[in-house]
Amino acid sequence: MEYTGAILSDDVFNKLKELIYEISGIYFSGQKKYLLETRLSKRLSVLNLPNFEDYYNYLKYSHDKILETQELLNSITTNETSFFRDMPQLEVFVDILKQVVQAAGNNAYKKIRIWSAACSTGEEPYTIGILIKENFPSPDIKFEISGSDISGHVLDSAKKGIYGSYTLRNVSAAVLKKYFDKIDDDLYRIKDEIKKMTAFHNVNLMDVKDVKKLNEFDVVLCRNVIIYFDAESKKKAITNIYESLKAGGYLFLGHSESLHSITSLFKLVGLGKTPLYRKE
Ligand SMILES: C[S@@+](CC[C@H](N)C(=O)[O-])C[C@H]1O[C@@H](n2cnc3c(N)ncnc32)[C@H](O)[C@@H]1O
Structure with a gap:
């Protein structure tokens, strides 16, 4: 995972949290802010964006918002599984x-x-x-x-x-x-x-x-x-x-x-x- 050094502010965390919730039903509580920051910093690197506010705007308004929403979901979901689980x-x-x-x-x-x-x-x-x-x-x-x-x-x-x-x-x-x-x-x-x-x-x-x-x-x-x-x-x-x-x-x-x-x-x-x- 790459780190951009960008910090996720409470304000942008709340906006991203709501967007993710609306799309997927997945709920990020305040304790999971750091997890979201870590999971999304790679997207900032890939898209060459300097901060999370720009990333939020990219998700909401860019021409590629549908594609990026799929990338967002790929990044934030927890996919742990295994054969013959339970x-x-x-x-x-x-x-x-x-x-x-x-x-x-x-x-x-x-x-x-x-x-x-x-x-x-x-x-x-x-x-x-x-x-x-x-x-x-x-x-x-x-x-x-x-x-x-x-x-x-x-x-x-x-x-x-x-x-x-x-x-x-x-x-x-x-x-x-x-x-x-x-x-x-x-x-x-x-x-x-x-x-x-x-x-x-x-x-x-x-x-x-x-x-x-x-x-x-x-x-x-x-x-x-x-x-x-x-x-x-x-x-x-x-x-x-x-x-x-x-x-x-x-x-x-x-x-x-x-x-x-x-x-x-x-x-x-x-x-x-x-x-x-x-x-x-
Ligand atoms: C931890 S895995 C569980 C996999 C498997 N069912 C198991 O028990 O091993 C959870 C999966 O739920 C998916 N998921 C999360 N929100 C979802 C949604 N709103 N609709 C469909 N799948 C979702 C994630 O992408 C992830 O792959």
């Missing part, structure tokens, strides 16, 4: 998928649709793909996985499907061998049989029109995302997701996230091992 929760996910498959019965036309909302660099949807291959070997059951994120940068990386050993730390040697090709000392590429199960989309969970592009899901995983939102943004994102689920569909949040005091749209059906919600 395995106890994924075990519940497989159990739920078994129920969904059973409910679909012998309907040969029925596709089971799963959405990894805010999928970052793709580890979550590809983990789902591997879990499906391992648990539902019959070619008669059709699955479709969608992965989406607000950041174009992470989606580009998801589409490439190339990963280092750190993000693969929870993958067993057998699964690594079966579903990845080693392309370098520390680099692995996800195999096409998993890749082709997933389609990636640029979707902002705050944006009704954006979210409407994706619908009729049996299961949605929206893990470790709403933690960055305030209560109002959480409600907006969850309401949008609710509309994208089939009646009876399931929603998984991250293990530290909850809909308590956010919305009563969903019925809480899992507790303890994982917060699990159902659309009635």
Whole structure:
């Protein structure tokens, strides 16, 4: 990361904070001012801008404001993820998928649709793909996985499907061998049989029109995302997701996230091992 030496004043921090909030729902509290300063100083360097006020004006008024907004989102989002993140929760996910498959019965036309909302660099949807291959070997059951994120940068990386050993730390040697090709000392590429199960989309969970592009899901995983939102943004994102689920569909949040005091749209059906919600 490059440092320009520019200081983010309280006044400009507040303007940037509001702009980011309006676009993405992500809320930067006063304690996170330094984090924002660090994350955005690279943009000042790239654009050759002397201070954050000029950067704010560039975002608001320049010809390139749409492109720069995407760069802003790439810079300020926290994209931490890994393969097989929170395995106890994924075990519940497989159990739920078994129920969904059973409910679909012998309907040969029925596709089971799963959405990894805010999928970052793709580890979550590809983990789902591997879990499906391992648990539902019959070619008669059709699955479709969608992965989406607000950041174009992470989606580009998801589409490439190339990963280092750190993000693969929870993958067993057998699964690594079966579903990845080693392309370098520390680099692995996800195999096409998993890749082709997933389609990636640029979707902002705050944006009704954006979210409407994706619908009729049996299961949605929206893990470790709403933690960055305030209560109002959480409600907006969850309401949008609710509309994208089939009646009876399931929603998984991250293990530290909850809909308590956010919305009563969903019925809480899992507790303890994982917060699990159902659309009635
Ligand atoms: C910490 S990652 C979580 C990745 C994955 N779901 C997991 O649990 O491992 C959070 C992701 O949420 C995305 N995000 C943040 N705000 C968003 C929004 N308004 N709409 C869609 N994605 C958003 C970020 O770009 C980031 O990639």
